[in-house]
Amino acid sequence: MHDRKTAAPCLWIALLSSLVPTVWGLAELAMMPDVLFGPERIQGSFSHPNIFAYFIVSDIALVLFLTRSTLVRLRRMHRWSLYGYVILLLILLAFTKARGAWVAMF
Helix, strand or coil, rough: CCHHHHHHHHEEEEHHHHHHHHHHHHHHHHEEEECHCCCCCCCCCCHHHHHHHHHHHHHHHHHHHHHHHHCCCCCCHHHHHHHHHHHHHHHHHHHHHHHHHHHHHC
């Protein structure tokens, strides 16, 4: 049966599944200094930076949905943690250098 009680855990699982590619992207950012000013692009655990970029856009959309939805109840600290995660994702999105995803995010 599909209802609100099963939807909320599925959304949290989808969000938690984004932690591995995000941590991988942070590791790439730390290990490859050419990403900052050179031609290198981060791609997380994906085969191409553009795929990672659109994954980030979908994660940001999911976080924004979770923070505005009545489906889940968030405490203030959880809400601010999710906003911090969005900032981290936006930084990673910038270093994918995928202009199409930037436009999609805008």
